[in-house]
Each structure stands twice: as structure tokens, then as C-alpha cells.
Amino acid sequence: MSATINPLANPKAVKKLCELCQKPAKLQCTKCLVTFYCNSDHQQTDWTSIHEKVCPLLVSIHTPAPFSTLQSDRDHHHKETLKKQKHLLEIAHLEAQRWVSKKRFQEVLPAAVQFLRWAMQVYGSCAVELVPAYLLLAQANIGLGSLSQAHEYLSKAEWTVMKTPGCGNTVLHQLHRTLGRLHAATGKYASALTHFANDVYYASEVFGLASTVTSGGYFLMADVFLKQNKPDVAHSLYTEVANSWHAHLCKMTDGISQSGTQPEECFDESQCVEADQMLRCILEFEEQCVKPHPDQSAMLAHSLAMLWLLCNNYTKALEYGKKAEMLIQGLSEQNKLRESIHNLLQHAEKHLE
Amino acid sequence: MSSAVVGGSPTPILRDIYNADKHRKPPTKSFPEWMKENPVHPAAEETQIPTEHEIAQFRKPLRHNVCVELLSEGFHRSFAQMFVLLQRWDGAEEHPHKLHTLQQHLTHAETAEREGQYGEAYDNHMLLARFFTEPEDEWLKHHFLQLALDSARKFKMDSGKREAESNLHMGQVYLQKSQLERAQEHYEVFYHLTLGRTWQDPSGRMHHSRSCEELQKVFTLLGQRLLQEQDYVHAIKMFTKAYEMAKESGDRGSEGEAAYRLGLAYQSAGDQKTAKQFFSVCMEISTTLENTDSLGGTYEAIAKSLESEGKLTEATEFLERFAEISLKSKQDRNLEKASMCLGNILSLRKQYDGAYEHFGRAYEIACNLVSARLQKAQVCAGSARALSMMQAYHRLIETPGRQKIDRIISWKKRRNDTLSAPLEEEMKR
Numbered sequence: 001m002s003a004t005i006n007p008l009a010n011p012k013a014v015k016k017l018c019e020l021c022q023k024p025a026k027l028q029c030t031k032c033l034v035t036f037y038c039n040s041d042h043q044q045t046d047w048t049s050i051h052e053k054v055c056p057l058l059v060s061i062h063t064p065a066p067f068s069t070l071q072s073d074r075d076h077h078h079k080e081t082l083k084k085q086k087h088l089l090e091i092a093h094l095e096a097q098r099w100v101s102k103k104r105f106q107e108v109l110p111a112a113v114q115f116l117r118w119a120m121q122v123y124g125s126c127a128v129e130l131v132p133a134y135l136l137l138a139q140a141n142i143g144l145g146s147l148s149q150a151h152e153y154l155s156k157a158e159w160t161v162m163k164t165p166g167c168g169n170t171v172l173h174q175l176h177r178t179l180g181r182l183h184a185a186t187g188k189y190a191s192a193l194t195h196f197a198n199d200v201y202y203a204s205e206v207f208g209l210a211s212t213v214t215s216g217g218y219f220l221m222a223d224v225f226l227k228q229n230k231p232d233v234a235h236s237l238y239t240e241v242a243n244s245w246h247a248h249l250c251k252m253t254d255g256i257s258q259s260g261t262q263p264e265e266c267f268d269e270s271q272c273v274e275a276d277q278m279l280r281c282i283l284e285f286e287e288q289c290v291k292p293h294p295d296q297s298a299m300l301a302h303s304l305a306m307l308w309l310l311c312n313n314y315t316k317a318l319e320y321g322k323k324a325e326m327l328i329q330g331l332s333e334q335n336k337l338r339e340s341i342h343n344l345l346q347h348a349e350k351h352l353e
Numbered sequence: 354m355s356s357a358v359v360g361g362s363p364t365p366i367l368r369d370i371y372n373a374d375k376h377r378k379p380p381t382k383s384f385p386e387w388m389k390e391n392p393v394h395p396a397a398e399e400t401q402i403p404t405e406h407e408i409a410q411f412r413k414p415l416r417h418n419v420c421v422e423l424l425s426e427g428f429h430r431s432f433a434q435m436f437v438l439l440q441r442w443d444g445a446e447e448h449p450h451k452l453h454t455l456q457q458h459l460t461h462a463e464t465a466e467r468e469g470q471y472g473e474a475y476d477n478h479m480l481l482a483r484f485f486t487e488p489e490d491e492w493l494k495h496h497f498l499q500l501a502l503d504s505a506r507k508f509k510m511d512s513g514k515r516e517a518e519s520n521l522h523m524g525q526v527y528l529q530k531s532q533l534e535r536a537q538e539h540y541e542v543f544y545h546l547t548l549g550r551t552w553q554d555p556s557g558r559m560h561h562s563r564s565c566e567e568l569q570k571v572f573t574l575l576g577q578r579l580l581q582e583q584d585y586v587h588a589i590k591m592f593t594k595a596y597e598m599a600k601e602s603g604d605r606g607s608e609g610e611a612a613y614r615l616g617l618a619y620q621s622a623g624d625q626k627t628a629k630q631f632f633s634v635c636m637e638i639s640t641t642l643e644n645t646d647s648l649g650g651t652y653e654a655i656a657k658s659l660e661s662e663g664k665l666t667e668a669t670e671f672l673e674r675f676a677e678i679s680l681k682s683k684q685d686r687n688l689e690k691a692s693m694c695l696g697n698i699l700s701l702r703k704q705y706d707g708a709y710e711h712f713g714r715a716y717e718i719a720c721n722l723v724s725a726r727l728q729k730a731q732v733c734a735g736s737a738r739a740l741s742m743m744q745a746y747h748r749l750i751e752t753p754g755r756q757k758i759d760r761i762i763s764w765k766k767r768r769n770d771t772l773s774a775p776l777e778e779e780m781k782r
Contacts (some may be wrong), residue, residue, distance in 0.1 A: 201417060201421055201436075206763070209436060221429075230427065236430070
């Protein structure tokens with residue numbers, strides 16, 4: 001896996017630096033031979049985070065360009081390299097996002113740093129494509145608690161956005177969301193709310209008012225309102241989030257049941273985890289509420305069941321389905337909801353057999 | 354040197370360095386003392402740097418700022434409504450006061466809704482509906498009237514008065530848009546809610562009578578549309594409903610009108626008897642109210658029914674009554690119509706002299722009024738005159754005789770009505 005190298009043995013003016021900390025490197029990865037680390041801890045972190053996935057790809061990128069006499073050959077090689085680099089940075093991006101949604105912030109850092117480095121190589125140092133990398137790094141740092149570092153990354157992101165006036169509302173919404181998270185973590189609730197407000201506005205422009213992305217923004221705002229001790233506002237926002245997720249999931253389940261096929265990649269893992277956390281949080285809040293709204297809790301349980309069904313986890317789907325059924329028995333109306341819960345339970349039980 | 358400077362010379366451009374004492378500022382104190390005199394207020398220092406909020410007011414469009422303000426205070430439903438409106442509304446940037454009013458009232462409405470005070474929410478929505486009075490903002494007004502209806506429906510405390518009022522407004526909206534069926538729905542709800550209640554308009558008018566009036570209007574329009582499509586059965590049903598509404602509202606004038614229209618509907622459907630019944634009702638009411646216009650119209654309509662039934666004498670009677678009334682009230686147009694109808698009937702019965710009289714009258718009036726029916730009157734008059742002379746002329750031609758031929762020739766020359774005169778001569782013979 002790793003071979004020790006002696007920095008003194010390197011050719012003149014060649015300095016091998018550690019991937020993570022940029023100190024003189026003592027270890028070399030034997031699989032790809034182009035990645036270096038200063039100690040085995042760093043190597044282990046990098047391996048779990050991203051190196052496992054990109055190790056084979058790095059070799060082809062680091063090989064020097066073959067000598068070719070024709071300009072077209074050289075251009076072709078250049079294009080090929082660019083394609084490989086883009087592929088690499090996409091992998092890094094997805095990995096980093098996965099770790100963020102699982103809230104394993106320590107593992108985000110190597111992946112996000114790789115992403116940033118490759119993006120800088122491909123797009124240049126002031127391109128708007130770097131902004132997602134900065135945002136991921138900032139989010140990881142907020143999660144880890146190093147808020148000044150997060151602030152630094154976010155300032156860079158803001159500067160990049162300001163330098164690109166036509167950058168598009170998606171980037172703006174993501175930026176404001178992370179800025180909101182930072183301000184909420186530091187305790188500046190008013191500015192956090194302003195940033196989340198901007199986030200929701202841009203997200204509505206791009207995705208529409210009832211989209212799940214916008215409701216993510218509403219969820220974060222509700223958190224801040226709770227910290228500001230305004231539970232009624234938070235409750236109303238949570239209702240909004242619950243409704244939009246429920247509608248979205250119902251539509252997907254109906255689409256699946258109509259076409260009859262197995263749900264293929266409706267959600268990737270990170271989205272599933274995030275949605276699950278969000279819905280569970282709201283469900284807990286509802287249960288702690290002074291005035292219980294059983295129809296709301298039933299709807300939330302139903303949404304959770306549908307979510308797990310779509311992710312092919314039938315045990316959990318069954319669990320939440322049964323909870324939903326129990327909650328809805330207290331109510332006289334809601335026939336449609338009852339029907340859907342019943343269908344869902346049947347579907348889950350059938351698959352478990 | 355100094356005397357040269359002091360003695361009446363213009364103000365020096367450069368400061369006088371030799372007499373610097375006059376211009377010098379007080380001796381500069383040491384820094385700590387100066388700091389004590391001019392303490393830096395932390396608040397003052399901060400206000401010189403514009404806050405993010407202030408920067409955004411300049412950099413971002415107004416709609417962005419309004420939306421962000423709504424959201425950061427937690428009014429996400431107001432934001433959602435505002436967002437939807439802004440997507441449809443192109444001229445939003447030019448009317449900041451409209452946006453701000455919207456913002457204010459929407460937030461009030463949302464706070465009220467959160468506390469369950471739907472009455473207040475209703476008031477705010479109505480305020481907004483009344484605020485948008487310009488014709489280009491009609492759709493905004495309709496939108497807020499719809500919202501007002503929704504909040505009124507949730508408000509149970511006043512036993513449905515606000516719901517009734519908002520149904521009335523929605524009915525008016527749909528009437529304006531000519532969506533008659535929906536207008537009918539709303540007006541019917543309004544009617545049922547106000548049945549038996551003594552609620553009043555701000556102007557003192559009873560809600561229930563208003564509901565009857567509006568329903569009558571809608572039914573009439575629906576009936577007219579059905580008549581155009583020649584769906585007589587349903588049209589008659591509509592007009593009957595309209596008539597009942599009119600009766601219930603207690604307004605005799607509209608009752609008369611409704612009876613008249615119902616009669617017309619029966620007439621077009623071919624049921625003359627029922628038509629005549631309703632026409633007689635209308636006649637009664639018009640006589641009581643002394644409304645000569647409608648009275649004349651009723652007479653005309655009755656005459657038409659009688660004509661289609663073939664009872665020409667009675668028809669003539671009614672038409673003469675019509676003519677009389679028109680003459681009395683000096684309504685020349687109606688008089689012209691009446692005369693034309695009379696002339697037509699008399700020509701049918703071959704009473705060409707009488708017909709010519711009436712046609713002549715119609716022709717004169719048409720000349721005075723510069724009416725479009727001038728040519729028709731001319732033609733009818735001419736043909737009636739010719740037909741009336743026809744008999745006499747035939748008599749003169751049939752049997753030859755010198756005097757008869759003389760008479761014919763003189764008539765041809767002078768166009769006098771002397772053709773009937775020969776009768777005397779023949780009688781003398």
C-alpha cells in the first residue's frame with residue numbers, strides 16, 4: 001500500500017508534498033505511485049475519503065505527455081487529459097457531497113480539497129465552477145467547528161461570485177444557503193435569516209415554489225426561528241416543508257406504481273439521508289408540540305415510509321407505514337391518505353416476503 | 354508691509370504669512386485632549402458604513418428586496434403569494450408604493466391567519482382588493498377577492514355575513530368576465546345565505562333584495578344566450594326563474610320587465626297563450642307604474658302574438674292602442690313602428706285605404722327622424738296607395754268608354770286621386 005521515500009533522495013528541485021497538509025512527504029502510495037503523504041494517518045484519511053476511488057485514474061493524468069510531431073495529436077492528447085480531469089473532479093465533488101450529507105465532516109476535507117485543486121487546474125483560479133468546492137469546504141468546516149476557516153472559504157466564494165455577474169441563480173442560492181449556515185452557527189440570527197431568505201428567493205426562481213430544494217431552505221429558516229424562540233413561525237414553516245415533501249413523494253410513488261417498474265435511482269444516497277433527517281426532525285418537533293396535530297404527524301410518517309420504500313429499504317418503510325396507520329386511526333377523514341398508507345404497507349410486505 | 358495689506362486692498366489670495374496671527378487657528382492641543390473633546394461615538398462610526406441591507410436596496414431590484422424582507426420576518430405564505438403575483442405582473446418595478454402596500458397587508462393577513470383570526474385576514478384582503486382600482490390591475494383585484502372569499506369561508510363567527518358579501522363580489526367579478534355559470538353559482542350561495550336575514554349594505558340596501566336582483570340579471574343573460582342558440586325549453590326555464598326572482602325582490606318595475614321577457618320567450622317558442630298571459634301581467638304592472646314605454650312595448654308584443662294566432666281584428670285593436678300611447682307620449686319612433694305594423698295588418702286584410710293612411714304617417718315620421726326605415730316606409734306607402742287604386746283602375750280599364758279613358762289620361766297627367774270619382778258619373782248614368 002505504501003512505500004517510504006526519503007525526501008533527500010528526490011532529484012534536485014523536486015519536492016514531494018503530502019496531499020493533505022503540504023508538508024514534506026515520507027510515504028508514497030504504491031498503487032498509483034503519484035500520491036504522497038507525510039504519515040500513515042493522513043494516508044488512511046485520504047484513502048477512505050477519496051483516494052480509493054480515484055487512485056487508478058490519477059496514474060493516467062500524471063504520466064507526461066507523449067512526444068507527438070503533429071499539432072492535432074497534441075491537441076487530441078490535451079483534450080483527452082482535460083476530459084479525464086473533469087471526470088476526476090466530478091467524482092471528487094460527489095464524494096464530498098456524500099460525506100457532507102452523512103455529516104462525516106472529517107472525511108469531506110480531503111475530497112473537497114482535491115475537488116478544488118482539480119477545478120482550479122481545469123477552469124482557472126477565479127472561475128465560478130470553484131464555488132461549489134468552496135461551499136463544500138465551508139460546510140465541512142462549519143460542521144467541524146472551525147468557523148474562521150469556513151468564513152475564509154466563504155469569502156473566497158463570495159468574491160468569485162461577485163466577479164462573475166451572470167453566474168446564475170443556482171450558484172447564488174447555494175452560496176446564500178451556506179452563508180446562512182455559517183451565520184446561524186456563529187449566532188448572528190438576523191443575518192442568517194436574510195441569507196436564507198435570499199437562498200429561498202433564488203431557489204424559487206430556479207426550481208419553483210413547491211420544490212424540495214426550496215423547502216430545504218424553509219427547513220433551515222425554521223431552525224433559526226426556533227433558536228430565536230418563535231415556535232409558531234417555525235411550526236408554520238415546518239408545515240410547508242412537510243407538505244411539499246409529501247406531495248413530491250406521493251407523485252414519485254404514483255409514477256412508480258403506474259409504470260410498474262422498480263424504482264431505480266430516484267434518490268441517491270445523500271439526498272435520501274438528508275431528507276430522512278429533515279423529516280424525522282420535523283416529526284419529533286410535532287410530537288413535542290403542545291397542540292398535537294395527528295394528521296400532520298400521520299402525513300410525516302407516511303412521507304418517511306414512502307422515502308424508504310423508494311430507497312428500497314423495506315423494513316424501515318414498513319415501520320413508518322405502521323406508525324402512520326396508527327396515527328391516522330384517530331381521525332375520521334383523510335380517506336385518500338388512509339388508502340395510500342394501506343397500499344404502501346401492502347407493497348412493502350409483499351417485497352419482504 | 355502690513356499697512357499695504359490692511360489699507361483697502363482686495364482679499365489676498367494667499368494667506369499672509371507675516372501676519373499669520375490674524376488667521377491662525379487656536380494652538381493645537383495635545384492628542385488626548387483633542388480626543389476628549391471629540392469623542393468618537395461607536396454608533397456614529399457604524400452608520401457611516403452602509404449595512405448589507407442598505408447595499409441590497411441599491412443593488413438588487415425592488416421585488417428581490419420585498420421578497421427577502423417578507424421571508425426574513427418569517428412570512429413565508431405572504432412571500433409565496435407575492436412571488437406568484439410578481440411572476441405574472443410585469444410592471445411591478447414602477448409602482449413601489451403598490452408593492453409596499455401589498456407587503457404590509459399580506460403580512461397582517463398572515464399574522465391574523467396564524468392566530469386563527471380569519472375575520473382580520475378577510476378585512477386585509479378586502480382592503481387590498483379595494484386598493485387596486487386601475488383597469489390594468491383588474492386581475493389583482495379579482496385575485497384578492499378570491500382570497501377574501503377563502504378567508505371569509507373559514508370565519509365562522511358572524512354566521513356567514515362576510516362569506517355572503519364576498520360571494521356577491523365574486524359573482525360580480527365573473528359577470529364582468531362573462532363567465533355566467535360561475536357567477537350564477539356564487540350568486541346562488543349569496544341568495545341562500547341571505548335568505549331570511551336582515552343584513553344590510555353600507556348604503557342601506559337589503560342584501561337579500563340585492564341577491565334577487567343579481568340573480569335575475571344572471572338568469573336573463575343566460576336565457577338570452579340560450580335563445581340565441583335556439584334552445585327554447587331551457588331558455589324558458591331561465592326566464593321563469595328570472596321572473597320569480599324579480600317577484601321576490603319586490604321591485605315592480607323589474608317584475609314587469611321579467612314578465613315581458615318571459616312572454617317574448619314563450620312567443621319565440623311558439624306558445625302564444627302563455628305568452629299572452631305574461632304580457633297581460635306586464636301590462637297591468639306598466640299601467641300601475643305609468644310606464645308608457647313598456648306599456649307600448651307590451652301592446653306591440655301582444656299584437657304580434659294575436660297576429661301569429663291569426664286573430665287580426667284584436668291585433669289591430671292592440672296596435673291602435675300602441676299607436677295612441679306613442680302619440681300621447683310623443684315617442685315618434687314607436688309611433689312609426691306602430692303605424693307600420695298597422696299598415697301591414699290592414700294590407701293583409703286588403704283594407705288598402707286604411708293601410709295607406711298608416712303608411713303615410715310612418716313615412717312622414719321616418720322623414721323627420723331620418724330613420725333607416727325610410728325606404729321601407731316609402732315602399733310600403735307606395736304599394737298600399739297603388740293597391741288601393743288598383744280596384745278603381747281596373748274598373749276603368751275593363752269596360753271601354755270615352756270618359757273613362759279621359760279620366761285615366763288626366764290621372765296620368767296630374768296624378769290626382771280622381772279615379773274613384775267616376776263612380777258618381779256611372780251612378781248618374
